[in-house]
Amino acid sequence: MGLLDKLSGWLGLKKKEVNVLCLGLDNSGKTTIINQLKPANAQAQDIVPTIGFNIEKFKNSSLSFTVFDMSGQSRYRNLWEHYYKESHAIIFVIDSGDKLRMVVAKEELDTLLSHEDIRGRKMPVLFYANKMDLRDAVSSVKVSQMLCLENIRDKPWHICASNAIRGEGLQEGLDWLQEQIAQ
Amino acid sequence: MSESSGNGGKWLDAHYDPVAGLFTFSPCVDLADLSGDGESRLVVGDLGSGSTGMKLKVFRGTALLSESTLLDLPAGLVAFFMDLHEPRIPAVAVASGPCVYVYKNLRPYFKFTLPGLEVNSLEQDVWQQAREGQIDPLTLKEMLESIRKKADVPLSMRSLRFLSLETDDMDDFVQLHKQQPIRRQTVITCIGTLKKSTADDDGVSCLVIGTESSDVYVLDPEAFVILSKMSLPAAPTMMDVTGQFDVEFRITVACRDGNIYVLRRELDKPKYCIKLSSHPVGLVRVGKNVMVGCTDESLQGFTQKGKKLWRTVLAAPITTMAAMDLPTRGFQAVLVGLANCEVQLYRDKNLLSTIKTPDVVTSICFGRYGREDGTLIMTTKGGGLMVKILKRTAVFDDRDGAPGPPLAQSVRLNVPKKTKLYVDQTLRERENGLAMHRAFQMDLSRMRLTAAKAYVKALESSLAPVSSSISEPLKMNAVVQGLGPSFKLTLNVQNTAACRPATNLAISFLYDEGLYRMRNPYMRIPLLVPGLVYPVETSVECTSDKGISDIIKVFVLHEGRSCPLLTAHINMPVSEGEMLN
Ligand SMILES: Nc1nc2c(ncn2[C@@H]2O[C@H](COP(=O)(O)OP(=O)(O)OP(=O)(O)O)[C@@H](O)[C@H]2O)c(=O)[nH]1
Ligand SMILES: [Mg+2]
Numbered sequence: 164m165g166l167l168d169k170l171s172g173w174l175g176l177k178k179k180e181v182n183v184l185c186l187g188l189d190n191s192g193k194t195t196i197i198n199q200l201k202p203a204n205a206q207a208q209d210i211v212p213t214i215g216f217n218i219e220k221f222k223n224s225s226l227s228f229t230v231f232d233m234s235g236q237s238r239y240r241n242l243w244e245h246y247y248k249e250s251h252a253i254i255f256v257i258d259s260g261d262k263l264r265m266v267v268a269k270e271e272l273d274t275l276l277s278h279e280d281i282r283g284r285k286m287p288v289l290f291y292a293n294k295m296d297l298r299d300a301v302s303s304v305k306v307s308q309m310l311c312l313e314n315i316r317d318k319p320w321h322i323c324a325s326n327a328i329r330g331e332g333l334q335e336g337l338d339w340l341q342e343q344i345a346q
Numbered sequence: 347m348s349e350s351s352g353n354g355g356k357w358l359d360a361h362y363d364p365v366a367g368l369f370t371f372s373p374c375v376d377l378a379d380l381s382g383d384g385e386s387r388l389v390v391g392d393l394g395s396g397s398t399g400m401k402l403k404v405f406r407g408t409a410l411l412s413e414s415t416l417l418d419l420p421a422g423l424v425a426f427f428m429d430l431h432e433p434r435i436p437a438v439a440v441a442s443g444p445c446v447y448v449y450k451n452l453r454p455y456f457k458f459t460l461p462g463l464e465v466n467s468l469e470q471d472v473w474q475q476a477r478e479g480q481i482d483p484l485t486l487k488e489m490l491e492s493i494r495k496k497a498d499v500p501l502s503m504r505s506l507r508f509l510s511l512e513t514d515d516m517d518d519f520v521q522l523h524k525q526q527p528i529r530r531q532t533v534i535t536c537i538g539t540l541k542k543s544t545a546d547d548d549g550v551s552c553l554v555i556g557t558e559s560s561d562v563y564v565l566d567p568e569a570f571v572i573l574s575k576m577s578l579p580a581a582p583t584m585m586d587v588t589g590q591f592d593v594e595f596r597i598t599v600a601c602r603d604g605n606i607y608v609l610r611r612e613l614d615k616p617k618y619c620i621k622l623s624s625h626p627v628g629l630v631r632v633g634k635n636v637m638v639g640c641t642d643e644s645l646q647g648f649t650q651k652g653k654k655l656w657r658t659v660l661a662a663p664i665t666t667m668a669a670m671d672l673p674t675r676g677f678q679a680v681l682v683g684l685a686n687c688e689v690q691l692y693r694d695k696n697l698l699s700t701i702k703t704p705d706v707v708t709s710i711c712f713g714r715y716g717r718e719d720g721t722l723i724m725t726t727k728g729g730g731l732m733v734k735i736l737k738r739t740a741v742f743d744d745r746d747g748a749p750g751p752p753l754a755q756s757v758r759l760n761v762p763k764k765t766k767l768y769v770d771q772t773l774r775e776r777e778n779g780l781a782m783h784r785a786f787q788m789d790l791s792r793m794r795l796t797a798a799k800a801y802v803k804a805l806e807s808s809l810a811p812v813s814s815s816i817s818e819p820l821k822m823n824a825v826v827q828g829l830g831p832s833f834k835l836t837l838n839v840q841n842t843a844a845c846r847p848a849t850n851l852a853i854s855f856l857y858d859e860g861l862y863r864m865r866n867p868y869m870r871i872p873l874l875v876p877g878l879v880y881p882v883e884t885s886v887e888c889t890s891d892k893g894i895s896d897i898i899k900v901f902v903l904h905e906g907r908s909c910p911l912l913t914a915h916i917n918m919p920v921s922e923g924e925m926l927n
Contacts, residue, residue, distance in 0.1 A: 190717055237738050263407040263716050266358040267735055299409060
């Protein structure tokens, strides 16, 4: 980044560009979350399972986000790793109601964190324990236990419970992410 | 939840509840999207304690979603599409006793009862008389007994029950039942599904049921009428169905006579028969082949026409078997539950991987559960429920532990070109084959004759080092030690008789006196106890320094007999001692 860019960044003239990778198993609510983060007039009404991936851009006061909404279906999960290099932050979405597949989510997270393009980097990881509204959902504390998040030592991470359909809990996570990126 | 070492690194432990209270076997377990939301549920026919607590249970994820009581012990359970209504939600058919109970949206929907079997007319007459009061229960019993003994049509359940009663209870029983018509029912032993006319995953399917009366019925999915009836030589126990009813189908049935029969469309008798050496306990089709697990702890592969392909021996008796079919990865194999708390995965005869389980597995079901395609569901002897998910990155290697031919075997050898000489020889051999064979046979016979002659001569003149005479069976060998000019000669003499000792024996030597000098060329042998080896030693001096050697002949003699018992020729070595000087 050139001096001029930095200057304009400080002055708030040009917004800082951030690539965010949104990952998680299929049906965890990634697309629903990203849809909620978009301005009200740009939101889609019905959400279908993502094929491959979608790219969404949106801005807030200081940052300009490019979000890669990846498909979580197992046959597309091998696409994830091609975007690790360019990304600055990761949002990992978990369906708190799907206890059976918590092991699969953990397996994918472990594979992700040990990938050579992610391993040594100090990029922030935001976890959404989504679908908190479901009757049999487990708490975000339990989710972080099941995924052994306490073992992540080289990266800043944060978990928050969310309900993507009503948009609850999303802003808290985003604020944390913004803070991390600004540092 | 962490990965356990017993999975060979291929499976994730998604769930294990050792006290789920599920007692079932593979035919009573199925996976189906019962609510049409893309999430498959686990449907289980729970046998309970065997007499009470039979239930139809549905699981979603790790939780029990619903359960409903079953009236009778389930023999099998299948989920199938019975109509074309949207949303596409499958029905569940539970076979128990003579009935198939069909559930839709988990509510009882229809009950199909197998047609009654032919009733013995004599039996019917006898009950008719009982109803009219012409005979008393004791006479009824006598007459039924005699019918049971000779009739070719067996008695109905009612008569059999009656015959087992005490005299006091008979009257009440007759009063209670005499008005009802007699019926004879068979029971269902196995159930399967057969696509009606399309091969689509959500195509409408017919039910296929096997009965104790050795029949196989195909039922129409909408009207529940019998579309086809086929007969087997014995009662079926396990069944695999493929194809479409309207096009072509194949029903592979394992029967209680230890054979496997293959039924085809438009034939009411089996087309092929596979005879097994021991009873089948598991039957799984993989592609076009059938894999059969037998009670002799073996797994065998057959083509669909019944040709045996291979057989492997397993480490323990088989408890259950199921297919592992993963169409998204084009992977097909068979899972075999063993009594030693292992579940083994076989592709053909190759063992791909082994899963260790905390308890003996009694049922296995592989398929889509929840949103995960590769889910393995197992229930255990103690009533536990175990769910494992195949890792996305898992690959199964055929060479995994299974010893096969070494790779080098398939490397082509660099065989040199045929030379002209080789070709000529081949031609010659081809043309004169007969003559060459004759010449060879002739020479062979001659050689045999020469050998036999020499042997006879040796025996006659006792030239052999083994004496075959019945009175003195002896054996001898000789060892020469030393470099010369003095040698040590050791003769090991053994009496080979069973118990008789040999007496009055002597040894003498015959040699060229110009060459050798011997200390005592005549020795007496002590009494020879049977079995022991007696070393007799003497020394020989070579008197010549010309570097020549000769033969020394040894005779074992019996006192008072002129013919020696044994003869041995010792080839003396050249004396090196003189030459060294
Ligand atoms: N009850 C509830 N449902 C949710 C929530 N978030 C998302 N869903 C539902 O979950 C389903 C899947 O949401 P998606 O956003 O398509 O999931 P995804 O992670 O993008 O899935 P893929 O694109 O297949 O990877 C949709 O039917 C959503 O309506 C939530 O917080 N609560
Ligand atoms: Mg999506």
